[in-house]
Amino acid sequence: MLLFANNYDLRSGEPKWWLTKRSLDLPGCEAGGPADVILGDGTPAWVDGGPSGAIPPLDHAVISGEELEFGRLTRIDQPVLSPDDALADDQRAATLHMAGAARVIAPAGSGKTRTMSARLRHLLDDRGVAAESVIAVAYNKRAADELRERAGAPKQTVRTVHSLGWAILRDAYPNLSLLGEADQRRLLDELVHVQHRANTDPMAPYLEALDQVRLGLQSPRWVEDDGDDLEDFAEAFDPYRERLYAAGSVDHAEQIYGAIEVLLRNAALRRKWQRRCRHLLIDEFQDLTPAYVLLLRLLASPRLQVYGVGDDDQVIYGYSGADPRFLTEFDQWFPGATHYALETNYRCPAPVVTAATNLLSWNRVRVDKSIKPGPQARQDPEAFRVMPGISGEMALDAADRIEEWIAAGTDPKDIAVLSRVNASLIPVKAVLVERDIPTHDQLGMKSVQRSMVRALFAWLRMAQDPSEMSATDVREAIRRPGRGLNGVANNTRLPSQLSLEELRDASMQMKARHEAKWLEFCDDIEKVVRASRSGDARKAIGAVLDTAGLISSAQAFDRSGNSTSKPSHEDDLAAIQRAATLHTDLATFEAWLSRAMERPSSTDGVTISSIHRVKGMEWPKVIVFGADAGAIPHRLSDDREEERRIFHVAITRCSDEVVVLADQDRPSPFLNQLTTVAPPPDAAPKRPDRGQVRSRFKQSGKQTSDAVVGDLVSVGGGYQGRIVSRNDDEVLIATESGPKMYFKTHEIVRILEGAAGSGNTGETELGPEDEALFEALRAWRMDRATDAGVPAYVVAGDATMRLIAAARPTTDTELLAIKGIGAAKLENYGDDIIDIVSQFEN
Structure with a gap:
């Protein structure tokens, strides 16, 4: 206990030093002498109650009280062996940290893994710390295997954080098994009411919300209120967890959340694992979420000997709860920590180090640091180039550069093409496939089968032969962009193949308000047909996106998602538009692109990846593709500082050369910051630069x-x-x-x-006409809920209905802006709601 590590026990009237008593239970130690005990060789020794770090010599020997728990008489007053001579001075200083908490800032390429492995070896070999009291936590299994191999550490000494949580849970519940996503969905399906339809995934928001609560330590009610398409979530959260354990299983996030819970509830188990985690070494500290930090603080208590290694400039997973403040405010979580900084980037050329330093100087929430290139770093300015170009030709520029490198002797697997989002790389893969250059990628047919791209190709197929359109394509196109006609289209009998004129004639069966919208849809098809007559895929796609309005629909869906962790529909469409520059023949464009996406990935090929997937990796040659306004920083992100960090991670993946490709007409605002240092901040407290902040929250009445x-x-x-x-x-x-x-x-x-008299009731105020619309919506809701066999609130809650009545949305875009309406609700009920609103408008 920490109490008796620092105090004599006088409860019996006689002073008792409990650590002395514990040492006397070990062979080779006896009472007496001028200190606490006499060691087997006759040396008098004090028993120290503090952390087991080296201390200067005293009048007698000093043994570690911590190590007594493991049956070891370990002296801590003797010179400690120096670690590997290959370490740089800053790495050695961090490795030789004496005791207590430590923060090691390790920028890109500074030897983070070398320092971590040296620290682990130093504890186990040089200091003789019991392996049973040391745990090193790595970011993923690959990193854990590498650290274990470098340090020569026992298997159980190096774990991932989920592996650690799993071990704790299994200690409490030995027969637990790990649940897969399919079983998660099955359990959720028993607890929440959702309507399943083709090409939709109504369970996806619930799975994301489960992680948000458990890894972000957020209230289930708050998560439900903040999200869309999450009815019943707060009520289902506890029963979901209860059913997990009743079935003898847990899911991925529960390994962390459940471990926290059992540690808080079971004092004996907590003491056991705190003893096991007396020395905690944490890699990639910047990627920790609130739940990870809480778990590690529980395990490290009460001494909090946490050795955290990371880089606040590489926090790029903000959507999952990672926060640079876990490093910038490290002392708040681990008081009295010693701070170390690795200052040399041994990976990147000098011009890259300079550009990265300039870029990051514009962030305010960060640890001030000095970073210099390594002594062998390439100094040539050509090692870092920004190349603006024509948007549609950027994939060709990337392929040309890759061919030059390969011709000069670079192996394809030593090249990477990185982008803010994976979809942006579709045209890059397409042109590399055409040039027979192998690729290592995550792109496949699913990349061109997301809803907006499916709709785009449906429009293109109809435009190429309006005399013989597929009814399936008609129904796909009528959904995107939305026109409030989905239900009408599904209920209208259409032949499997029909002409545009036959499609127009179908409107004669409809009500007047539907007929007008239907004919507008037919007019849009005609406009796209005219644009497609040249056979140029670029013109046809432009007509679908702009004239038919598909791009506006994509933007509305993206804004409703509230998350930059999900693929963006607008990014999908932009990638297809760029690909059309590479293959302009409309008749063969879809087949050409599909063949390119179907080619299998090869580990020997050029890596094509989003930036988020490759943090911690490096290649000699790197291309950063699409450093455009709206992409870097991403248009959907509120956090400008995180977007800078993402760009910084991208350019620092190279060891020899990096080329940044950008749209010359819409370059990223970060490009200028690569060459200029930010002005000094004013005296105001540091706050994130969030640029033009877009609220995470939709319309909700009172501000x-x-x-x-x-x-x-x-x-x-x-x-x-x-x-x-x-x-x-x-x-x-x-x-x-x-x-x-x-x-x-x-x-x-x-x-x-609201407080009495404040007027803040939390309820949207409605006028008499809006109240009538609200009642009409309620009546419709009851009918839909009865037909579906679900509670009325599953269709929509009263608060959402009142917002609809007040805002009177008549388009998908307007409806998606309403708090409580997400993609699934729009898909299931959008047509009906817009139809009812339109009746009142008329």
């Missing part, structure tokens, strides 16, 4: 800035409570769990209940 004293509000992190006081910048909230806590005003998520 959160209107919150007043007495309002019941929810705030970031899942907390709820009444506002006790507030000023322009922050509020003091009496939380429902008891304590009062300060929050920034921008952290208020929603006003749940």
